[in-house]
Amino acid sequence: MNLREIVDQLQLEVKANEGSLSNEVTGGYASDLLSDVIANAQEGDLWVTLQTHQNTVAVASMKGLAGIVLVNGREPEADTLKKAKEESIPLLMSALPSFELIGRLYKLGVPGMRT
Amino acid sequence: MRVFHADLHIHTCLSPCAEREMSPSNIVRLAKERGLDVIAICDHNSAENVPATRRAAEKVELTVIGGMEITTQEEVHMLGLFADDSSLTAVQNLIYSHLPGENEPEIFGEQLVMDDEDRVINRHRRLLIGATDLTLDEVVQTIHNFGGIAIASHVDRPSFSVTSQLGFIPDGLGLDGIEVSSWSALPLPGDLPVICSSDAHRSGEIGTRCTRFLMKAPTLPEIGMALKRINDRRILTGQ
Numbered sequence: 495m496n497l498r499e500i501v502d503q504l505q506l507e508v509k510a511n512e513g514s515l516s517n518e519v520t521g522g523y524a525s526d527l528l529s530d531v532i533a534n535a536q537e538g539d540l541w542v543t544l545q546t547h548q549n550t551v552a553v554a555s556m557k558g559l560a561g562i563v564l565v566n567g568r569e570p571e572a573d574t575l576k577k578a579k580e581e582s583i584p585l586l587m588s589a590l591p592s593f594e595l596i597g598r599l600y601k602l603g604v605p606g607m608r609t
Numbered sequence: 610m611r612v613f614h615a616d617l618h619i620h621t622c623l624s625p626c627a628e629r630e631m632s633p634s635n636i637v638r639l640a641k642e643r644g645l646d647v648i649a650i651c652d653h654n655s656a657e658n659v660p661a662t663r664r665a666a667e668k669v670e671l672t673v674i675g676g677m678e679i680t681t682q683e684e685v686h687m688l689g690l691f692a693d694d695s696s697l698t699a700v701q702n703l704i705y706s707h708l709p710g711e712n713e714p715e716i717f718g719e720q721l722v723m724d725d726e727d728r729v730i731n732r733h734r735r736l737l738i739g740a741t742d743l744t745l746d747e748v749v750q751t752i753h754n755f756g757g758i759a760i761a762s763h764v765d766r767p768s769f770s771v772t773s774q775l776g777f778i779p780d781g782l783g784l785d786g787i788e789v790s791s792w793s794a795l796p797l798p799g800d801l802p803v804i805c806s807s808d809a810h811r812s813g814e815i816g817t818r819c820t821r822f823l824m825k826a827p828t829l830p831e832i833g834m835a836l837k838r839i840n841d842r843r844i845l846t847g848q
Contacts (some may be wrong), residue, residue, distance in 0.1 A: 526774075
């Protein structure tokens with residue numbers, strides 16, 4: 495499944511890099527500790543978080559993540575937006591809280607673990 | 610120039626997670642017993658036990674620096690150390706205006722403001738253990754705007770540190786230094802000055818880890834110079 499389909503189905507707001515929505519999403523990861531994401535997220539994951547700091551973009555780029563979804567309607571900080579554009583990392587936002595959003599992603603077929 | 614032993618991160622009974630024995634006069638007595646020259650009082654998001662601790666130290670040779678351990682929106686703990694009390698109070702009041710919630714003592718612990726004879730003069734009502742809605746950048750800038758020194762707390766720990774919350778120290782943050790819980794954490798990546806402190810929440814922990822500064826006097830401006838290695842002042846890394 496690509497990001498475009500997820501954005502449409504879950505009515506995510508695209509904050510940066512509309513042009514990269516063809517990114518293939520192969521899984522999902524949820525964490526608000528960036529050290530944990532560095533250790534455990536996998537390439538192609540869509541990352542669900544409430545952290546809005548610009549380091550999220552660096553971590554997503556380093557790990558080859560498909561994109562970042564901010565939850566609870568949290569707006570990215572200005573330098574986070576700028577960095578997302580520089581690094582071509584899709585930055586999305588949902589009004590939903592994490593648990594609800596992750597449940598809906600799972601229903602759409604985004605797996606938490608690859609078997 | 611001489612060597613001064615400093616433990617720049619000590620909580621008092623104002624922090625809900627600290628024990629009641631962390632009272633102003635106890636802290637001063639134990640700091641002296643353990644050979645410290647300088648301590649900094651850094652409670653979570655408040656500095657209300659700084660005046661009493663300073664008064665308790667008036668009759669002994671011990672410098673008490675006023676500070677706070679501020680919790681950023683990302684739940685990063687950041688030490689702010691201030692040379693003058695009006696700046697400390699101004700920053701404290703600003704932090705209060707960005708700190709939601711009320712403490713529930715039976716859940717989080719008591720938040721005792723004491724006088725210099727360890728009498729309880731107030732029970733602070735804000736949720737000091739909570740996070741402010743200020744970003745890491747805003748907190749560092751606020752500390753600097755008021756002439757303070759900004760040191761990232763316990764970067765070697767897996768919780769509430771800039772490294773646990775944000776993976777690594779962002780470029781251009783402008784930190785004056787980073788704190789480790791143990792000198793064995795060295796070497797660390799990057800070239801920021803490193804201090805080691807106890808982060809004492811219990812009386813037994815005061816001074817168990819500290820930083821040796823080579824400098825002219827036991828003052829915060831001298832510590833600032835040592836962090837920047839100005840005029841031969843410096844940190845003597847290691848135990």
